[in-house]
Each structure stands twice: as C-alpha cells, then as structure tokens.
Amino acid sequence: MTFKDLGLRDETLRALEDLGFENPTPIQAESIPQLLSEERDLVGLAQTGTGKTAAFGLPLIEKIDFSKKIVQGVVIAPTRELGIQIAEDFKKYTKYIKGASIATIYGGASIETQAREVKRGAQIVVATPGRLNDMIRRNMVKLNQVKVAILDEADEMLNMGFKEDIDTILDQTPDEKNVWLFSATMPKEVARIAKTYMVDPIEVTVGTKNAANTDIHHVYYTINDRNRYYALKRMLDFHPDIYGLIFCRTKRLTQEIADKLMKDGYSAAPLHGDLSQSQRDHAMKKFRDKTVQILVATDVAARGIDVNDITHVIHYNLPEEVENYNHRSGRTGRAGKKGQSISFASGKELRRIKAIERVIKLEIEHATIPSGKEVCEKQLFALIDNVKNVKVKEEEIGKFLPAINEQLADFSKEDLIKHFVSAEFNHFLEYYDGARDLNSSVSDRDREKADRGDRKARMTDDSKQRFHITVGTDAGLNKGAILRIVCQFSDISSSEVGRIDLFREFSFFDVDKKYADQVLNGMADADFNGENFKIQLAKSNGGGSGHSSRSGGGNRRSRGGSNNGGGNRRREKSSFSNNRGGSSNGGNRDRDSRRRRR
Numbered sequence: 264m265t266f267k268d269l270g271l272r273d274e275t276l277r278a279l280e281d282l283g284f285e286n287p288t289p290i291q292a293e294s295i296p297q298l299l300s301e302e303r304d305l306v307g308l309a310q311t312g313t314g315k316t317a318a319f320g321l322p323l324i325e326k327i328d329f330s331k332k333i334v335q336g337v338v339i340a341p342t343r344e345l346g347i348q349i350a351e352d353f354k355k356y357t358k359y360i361k362g363a364s365i366a367t368i369y370g371g372a373s374i375e376t377q378a379r380e381v382k383r384g385a386q387i388v389v390a391t392p393g394r395l396n397d398m399i400r401r402n403m404v405k406l407n408q409v410k411v412a413i414l415d416e417a418d419e420m421l422n423m424g425f426k427e428d429i430d431t432i433l434d435q436t437p438d439e440k441n442v443w444l445f446s447a448t449m450p451k452e453v454a455r456i457a458k459t460y461m462v463d464p465i466e467v468t469v470g471t472k473n474a475a476n477t478d479i480h481h482v483y484y485t486i487n488d489r490n491r492y493y494a495l496k497r498m499l500d501f502h503p504d505i506y507g508l509i510f511c512r513t514k515r516l517t518q519e520i521a522d523k524l525m526k527d528g529y530s531a532a533p534l535h536g537d538l539s540q541s542q543r544d545h546a547m548k549k550f551r552d553k554t555v556q557i558l559v560a561t562d563v564a565a566r567g568i569d570v571n572d573i574t575h576v577i578h579y580n581l582p583e584e585v586e587n588y589n590h591r592s593g594r595t596g597r598a599g600k601k602g603q604s605i606s607f608a609s610g611k612e613l614r615r616i617k618a619i620e621r622v623i624k625l626e627i628e629h630a631t632i633p634s635g636k637e638v639c640e641k642q643l644f645a646l647i648d649n650v651k652n653v654k655v656k657e658e659e660i661g662k663f664l665p666a667i668n669e670q671l672a673d674f675s676k677e678d679l680i681k682h683f684v685s686a687e688f689n690h691f692l693e694y695y696d697g698a699r700d701l702n703s704s705v706s707d708r709d710r711e712k713a714d715r716g717d718r719k720a721r722m723t724d725d726s727k728q729r730f731h732i733t734v735g736t737d738a739g740l741n742k743g744a745i746l747r748i749v750c751q752f753s754d755i756s757s758s759e760v761g762r763i764d765l766f767r768e769f770s771f772f773d774v775d776k777k778y779a780d781q782v783l784n785g786m787a788d789a790d791f792n793g794e795n796f797k798i799q800l801a802k803s804n805g806g807g808s809g810h811s812s813r814s815g816g817g818n819r820r821s822r823g824g825s826n827n828g829g830g831n832r833r834r835e836k837s838s839f840s841n842n843r844g845g846s847s848n849g850g851n852r853d854r855d856s857r858r859r860r861r
C-alpha cells in the first residue's frame with residue numbers, strides 16, 4: 264500500500280515524498296483510511312517509533328480547511344519537547360499547503376509570542392496541557408471550532424497529573440468533535456477518558472497491548488548498590504560505540520551521574536526539568552547531532568526524545584512505575600533497528616524485574632557484567648577498527664611523514680603495530696588491571712582476598728622496597744588509584760609496582776628497590792584528589808620481584824604523552840573510548856592537569 268492509496272491531498276503526498284516516506288507504517292495503514300472515510304473517535308495503542316505522529320497528523324490535516332484562519336485541530340502532548348516535535352512534523356507535512364499555520368504552545372517561553380502565533384491564524388494548535396489551559400483562561404486561544412482533539416501519550420499526561428487540565432480543555436471544545444487518543448499503555452485512567460469523551464471509538468493496536476517491541480533485547484545485571492556507577496562505566500566501556508540514553512530516578516541523581524561521567528571523560532550530557540529550556544534544547548541538539556553519545560535523563564524530560572538510532576537504553580535505576588519501562592525502552596529498537604535495554608538491579612529490586620517482565624510479556628535476560636579483560640578486548644578491537652577506518656588527511660599529515668618515517672626507520676611492521684597499540688592502549692589496560700568483578704553474587708571481600716592472593720603469588724623474593732603513605736580507603740583510595748599516583752608522580756611503569764595493602768587511613772605498596780629514591784623524591788609533593796599526604800619507607804620490606812611476569816608499557820612519561828594526544832583526539836571525534844584510564848579520583852584528565860600544575 265502507498266500513501267497515494269490512502270487518499271491524501273497532492274500537497275501532502277509531495278511533502279511525504281520529500282521526507283522519504285514511501286509506504287505507510289502498520290498504524291498509519293490501519294488508522295488513516297478509517298479516519299478519512301468516517302467521522303469517528305479513535306483509541307490507538309502504540310509506542311513511539313511506530314509512526315503514530317503521521318497516523319494522526321495526516322488525517323487531521325485532511326480535515327482542516329486551511330482557507331479559514333481559525334483553530335480547527337488541537338493536539339495535546341505531555342512535554343514541550345514532544346509538542347515541539349509534533350509541531351515540526353506537522354509543519355513538514357503541510358509545507359506545500361497554502362496558508363497552513365501550526366502554533367506551538369508550551370510553558371517556559373513567552374506566552375505573548377505564542378498568543379500572537381495563534382492570532383495570526385493558526386488552524387492547528389499543538390500544546391502542553393498546563394499552558395494551553397492558561398491561554399484558554401486568558402482568552403488567548405479559542406477551541407470552539409475544533410473538529411478534532413488529539414491526546415498524544417495520554418498515559419504519560421495522566422502520570423504527570425494533567426487529568427484536570429485535560430478535562431478542562433476538552434470541555435472547551437464542541438460536543439460534536441472527534442477525539443483521537445494515543446497511549447502506549449491503557450491504565451484505568453486512560454480508559455476513563457476514553458469512556459467519557461468518546462463514542463464507539465475505532466481501536467487500533469500496534470503489536471500486542473502493553474507489549475514491548477521485539478527488536479529490543481532486554482537484559483539485566485545484578486549489582487550491589489555501591490557498585491552501580493562502576494557497573495555503568497563498565498557497560499559503557501564495553502560498548503564503545505554506544506549512542507544511548509541513561510535513565511535515573513531523580514533530577515538530582517541525573518545531574519550527578521552526568522557530571523561524574525563527564526568528569527571521567529565520557530561524552531555525556533544531562534537532561535532534566537531543573538535545567539532551563541535553553542540548556543535542555545542545547546543538550547538535545549548535541550545529542551541529536553551526535554556530538555554527545557550519552558544523554559542522562561529523567562523519565563519526564565526524555566518524553567519528547569525522538570531520535571532514531573539509539574543503540575542502548577540503560578535503566579540506571581528501574582522506573583518507579585513499571586509501565587514506564589516500556590516508555591523508556593521504546594526509545595531504542597526503532598524504525599526496524601535492533602536495540603538493547605539494560606537494567607541494573609540490586610538484590611532487593613529483583614522482584615521489580617519480575618513485575619516488568621509480566622507487563623512487557625517478555626523475559627528479561629540475566630547477564631554477567633563483563634570482566635576487565637573482556638572490556639579491554641572489546642576496546643582494543645574498537646581501536647583497531649578505528650585505525651582501519653580512519654580517514655587519512657593526506658595533505659595535513661603528509662608534511663610530517665618524512666621526519667616520522669626517519670624516526671621509525673628501524674622498526675619492523677610487527678614492532679610498529681605493537682608500539683602504536685601499546686601507546687594508545689596501555690593506560691586502559693592498566694586501569695582495568697585487576698578490575699573487580701561487579702556482579703553481586705561474588706562478594707567484594709572474596710574478590711579483594713583473591714586480588715591479594717594473586718599479587719602475593721606474583722611476589723616471591725625480597726628485591727622490593729615497601730612504602731607507607733598516609734592516605735587510605737577513607738579518602739576513597741583504591742588499588743587502581745595507588746597505581747596511578749605512583750606512576751604519575753615517580754615516573755615509573757605500573758609493572759614496577761608490586762603488592763598493595765590498603766587500610767582506612769594509610770596504605771602500603773612495594774616497588775622494585777632500584778626505584779626507591781625515585782619514588783620517594785617523586786612522591787614528596789604528591790596529592791590524592793588535591794590532598795597532600797606523606798610518604799616514607801616502611802619498616803618491613805616488600806615481597807619479591809614478581810613484576811617480571813607482567814609486561815609493562817614503557818615509562819610513564821611516554822605514556823602520558825600518548826594520553827594527551829590519543830585521548831583528546833578520540834574524544835573530539837565522537838567516541839569517548841580510551842580516554843579515561845582512571846576513575847573520578849584519578850582520571851587521565853585529572854592526572855594530566857595535575858602534572859601540568861606541578
């Protein structure tokens with residue numbers, strides 16, 4: 264079936280051609296002919312991503328007399344973002360229709376400007392309920408000539424407490440109008456609206472009622488609450504090409520997680536209701552343009568997001584309302600593409616996972632958080648892919664090549680590959696060296712014990728010097744952070760660092776004796792998170808020379824150099840991969856800036 268078969272006016276067909284819409288989606292094919300042939304009410308059960316905007320927009324446009332400058336159609340949507348999106352779509356559909364005018368009405372922007380837009384002769388008004396009500400009260404909009412009233416994402420509007428606003432708005436419209444209601448789910452409250460305002464509505468369902476899209480793979484990971492953020496980072500590292508949405512429970516947490524991710528070098532931005540409209544627009548623009556890979560959002564703020572290629576939706580916290588799981592997940596797996604919906608659940612949240620499974624009528628697969636080694640492998644091959652596919656800018660790089668070739672003349676191809684990969688990748692390997700298992704079935708204590716045993720096993724002689732530092736776990740120190748600090752300040756490779764023992768207020772670590780002075784001098788003015796601490800030789804000496812079993816990647820200075828170049832370059836490109844050898848308490852950027860200050 265084509266759009267022509269549906270009986271749309273020529274101007275609309277031309278506009279659809281421009282948009283590249285060839286065939287109607289199932290919901291369009293089902294609803295458009297029925298709505299055009301009769302004056303009927305309609306209830307559409309459909310997720311976003313099914314083409315529902317055109318399913319109601321195109322028949323609405325057919326019913327409007329664009330020679331008249333009065334409001335004949337009203338669309339109500341839960342958020343400004345969604346309202347703007349719908350209005351923009353309508354403007355595209357009507358671009359060849361003479362005199363067509365669409366007004367967009369939402370809070371947080373000038374009410375006078377919006378009133379002027381209506382007054383200029385808008386035939387269709389797309390609005391959020393609160394502001395529309397306000398404008399009706401102030402006589403800025405009249406709905407007494409409305410032929411069709413459309414409620415989009417009705418379940419969400421009711422969740423957001425717009426029940427009374429909707430009632431008041433619909434009361435302003437003529438009795439003989441038609442109501443077309445779209446909703447992803449059909450809770451009692453939506454059914455009540457349908458019953459109150461509609462007569463014998465056509466029912467259109469895309470997919471099964473309340474069922475999730477089968478293009479989405481649903482997985483969950485069991486974690487301890489305190490590891491939630493680390494589990495998130497691990498998943499992001501495991502998916503270097505992610506273009507994703509992360510949902511958090513509150514506005515505050517949304518901001519906090521976005522801040523932490525940005526600090527840790529990820530390409531992320533927050534989206535929540537405490538931001539100004541222009542900040543939200545800016546975040547959305549960056550996400551749409553793909554200059555930002557990850558949007559951290561609240562449920563409400565994410566309602567209007569209409570982006571097609573989202574690869575992953577991550578539920579940092581499970582949704583408060585089980586039904587919202589579908590809304591969130593429906594942001595991926597759109598337009599026939601595959602997507603993944605990832606949840607993190609602590610032990611006490613497992614019951615919620617079961618409740619969600621009942622609603623979506625699909626199993627959410629339990630999966631294991633990848634190990635540090637698996638993440639490294641994934642990142643390494645992403646790097647190799649990047650090398651294979653990178654666009655070589657011959658002109659710019661050409662002038663440096665003779666000198667570079669001369670410097671590398673003695674390297675074989677194998678050595679060159681080894682060196683380039685190591686230069687780019689060593690810091691990442693170090694960060695994940697000995698990384699903890701974040702799956703909650705293995706306790707942290709067991710893991711720590713295993714780590715210690717492993718390090719002990721690698722140390723068998725007494726060629727090590729043991730150091731004592733006056734900073735410990737109370738200050739947030741962990742093994743990775745010690746490795747980073749030692750390497751950064753004393754200019755040795757992490758492979759020279761042996762056993763590490765952490766206590767609440769102090770810690771010990773071993774380094775090969777030949778570096779003892781270098782470490783003592785280098786770390787004399789070292790700091791951890793901006794706090795200075797003292798270092799001294801420990802009374803009891805360290806273990807052995809196990810470091811020989813670990814291959815190291817050159818000295819720290821050369822690594823630091825490659826971090827600056829490689830990390831930043833990649834960050835600019837789009838992917839955030841590999842530029843965060845450290846956690847928030849010692850990421851590369853922190854380390855580099857600290858070094859520059861010294």
Ligand code: AMP
Nearest residue numbers: 284285286287288311312313314315316
């Ligand atoms: P919606 O469910 O209205 O948010 O639409 C999801 C996406 O599908 C939007 O990006 C639309 O532009 C696109 N779309 C809608 N209808 C069609 C169609 N018939 N052919 C191709 N793309 C479509």
